[in-house]
Amino acid sequence: MHRPKFSLTSRPRLRRLKRAELPAETVALARFLLGKILVRDEPRGRIVARIVETEAYLPEVDAASHAYRGPTKRNRSMFLRRGHAYVYFIYGTWHCLNVTSEGEGTGAAVLLRAAEPLEGIARMQRRRKTAKLSDLARGPGRLAAALGLDRRHDGLDLCAPRSELWLATGTPPPALGESIRIGVSSDAHRVLRFFERGSAFVSGARHLNA
DNA sequence: AAGAAGATTCGCT
């Protein structure tokens, strides 16, 4: 019988990922993070979601990356060593969460684009003003909104022992898909988006998710 | 100094 390791009704204890467990290269980390668990501990309780879609923003060569033209006030946390949060604000409305992916001083990150809600669902539904599970964290702006993230979380170390925002081991995707990145116009041809194929919690148009 | 574009989402046509 199929018994998912993570579900709404049965949850194992979450084990924090250590920095040493994170691949030290951006594309490898983007793939690695699929199926891993994202946790936010708030005073009012825990929010848990399983990552199902990521995008890599490469160091040095990637014109689509916020870090392409060097550090600024907005993007400086992209230059922290791997395992830190880079949270940026865009379109005057939305925040997006990234995990930094390289060494100190190298600007690169993995954008978390979508996640499957597992715990803290009522709070996510309130924040997102919708009850539909597949709309809570499908898309980077929605994901950050569901977790209540903003610029105050920019630069947090996700691997610090008691960080309020952290990563845990999870279950790898049964099938992994890849495509070009969404909403990107520079370096648009690069295949740097990764997702769990067949997941209802993934963003993107049908032709990208085949 | 001012304008355009941006790793987006929502609501209306």
Next chain:
DNA sequence: GCGAATCTTCTTA
């Protein structure tokens, strides 16, 4: 499908 919402950054359109 398209425009609005609405802030930061980069360019001079």
